[in-house]
Amino acid sequence: MSEPTGSAVVVEGLRRAYERKRQEPRVALDGIDLSVAVGEVHGLLGPNGAGKTTLCKILSTVLLPTGGRAEIFGHDVVSDTAAVRRLLGIVFGGERGLYGRLTARQNLRYWSALYRQPRSVGRQRSAALLERVGLADRADERVETFSRGMKQRLHLARGLIGDPKLLVLDEPTIGMDPVAARDFRALVGELRAEGRTILITTHDMAEAEAVCDRVSLIDEGRLVATENPRTIGDWLSTYERVVAEDVPEDVAVAVRAVPGVRDATRAEGSLVVETDAAGAAARVVELLVKAGVARISTGKPSLADVYLHVIGDRGSVVR
Numbered sequence: 001m002s003e004p005t006g007s008a009v010v011v012e013g014l015r016r017a018y019e020r021k022r023q024e025p026r027v028a029l030d031g032i033d034l035s036v037a038v039g040e041v042h043g044l045l046g047p048n049g050a051g052k053t054t055l056c057k058i059l060s061t062v063l064l065p066t067g068g069r070a071e072i073f074g075h076d077v078v079s080d081t082a083a084v085r086r087l088l089g090i091v092f093g094g095e096r097g098l099y100g101r102l103t104a105r106q107n108l109r110y111w112s113a114l115y116r117q118p119r120s121v122g123r124q125r126s127a128a129l130l131e132r133v134g135l136a137d138r139a140d141e142r143v144e145t146f147s148r149g150m151k152q153r154l155h156l157a158r159g160l161i162g163d164p165k166l167l168v169l170d171e172p173t174i175g176m177d178p179v180a181a182r183d184f185r186a187l188v189g190e191l192r193a194e195g196r197t198i199l200i201t202t203h204d205m206a207e208a209e210a211v212c213d214r215v216s217l218i219d220e221g222r223l224v225a226t227e228n229p230r231t232i233g234d235w236l237s238t239y240e241r242v243v244a245e246d247v248p249e250d251v252a253v254a255v256r257a258v259p260g261v262r263d264a265t266r267a268e269g270s271l272v273v274e275t276d277a278a279g280a281a282a283r284v285v286e287l288l289v290k291a292g293v294a295r296i297s298t299g300k301p302s303l304a305d306v307y308l309h310v311i312g313d314r315g316s317v318v319r
């Protein structure tokens with residue numbers, strides 16, 4: 001493949017609303033701007049319903065946007081779908097798109113034929129890909145007998161059959177056991193080394209840290225920010241939240257003075273304490289217990305909470 005230059009994916013002001021009966025349309029994407037460099041592994045991270053799958057579907061030309069534009073290697077996903085499809089492979093999580101009654105090898109040859117590859121190429125690519133995803137010894141068994149993890153690996157092989165320059169992976173490790181997930185991450189590294197660009201959605205921060213060059217956090221249809229995944233990982237490991245009930249004001253004042261407490265506010269009768277240094281949450285809990293506060297819970301703030309805090313620190317208001 002040629003040397004990486006320019007952008008593989010450019011998205012500008014992308015919107016998608018789903019019409020609903022007797023209700024306002026649901027806005028799944030609310031003006032997304034995103035650029036993915038050629039050769040980059042880019043993560044889309046966000047809670048359920050954030051809009052990640054909708055974005056992947058639009059980029060893969062299986063869903064139309066209701067506003068804005070998106071290009072894959074300079075080809076518009078709406079007006080130039082044939083060119084986009086030649087350049088792109090899609091792997092959606094779950095069981096969709098595989099033929100259970102066919103064997104793994106037959107599935108791949110079928111997809112190769114859809115890409116109009118000569119039969120000899122289809123045979124050779126199918127065999128090589130089955131080897132690559134660790135399914136060579138089960139290649140001639142029906143897919144309906146496969147575990148979820150095996151189906152996921154076959155999905156990945158299917159996504160690679162057309163030799164795509166951009167691979168869109170939507171929750172690719174769902175259903176995989178930890179060993180398969182680790183092998184999968186190694187495979188993403190190989191695909192990257194081949195110069196392919198990869199867009200991968202995940203809920204899993206560890207996965208994002210392991211494979212992604214950059215991560216975009218999406219929340220409620222908006223892109224909150226794009227960062228190096230290690231930066232986000234560091235935030236997640238230092239941020240904690242303590243929620244306590246019936247805290248007298250003098251104790252709240254003492255809590256605010258504990259090193260590592262970034263914020264302690266009252267919300268619906270509770271004191272919500274956010275910490276951003278290792279050990280700070282434990283010091284807060286100790287202080288509360290000594291002061292006789294009985295109802296205390298601790299937990300991690302959501303990824304989106306962490307992100308918004310950090311962006312707030314930088315002074316750039318997101319919404």
Ligand SMILES: Nc1ncnc2c1ncn2[C@@H]1O[C@H](COP(=O)(O)OP(=O)(O)OP(=O)(O)O)[C@@H](O)[C@H]1O
Binds near residue numbers: 018019049050051052
């Ligand atoms: N066909 C549809 N009709 C109506 N609403 C939809 C449709 N598909 C998705 N949505 C809504 O659009 C929003 C974004 O969904 P999307 O599947 O893109 O999110 P996601 O980030 O991929 O979530 P998940 O991680 O759960 O897959 C959600 O509120 C969802 O309910």
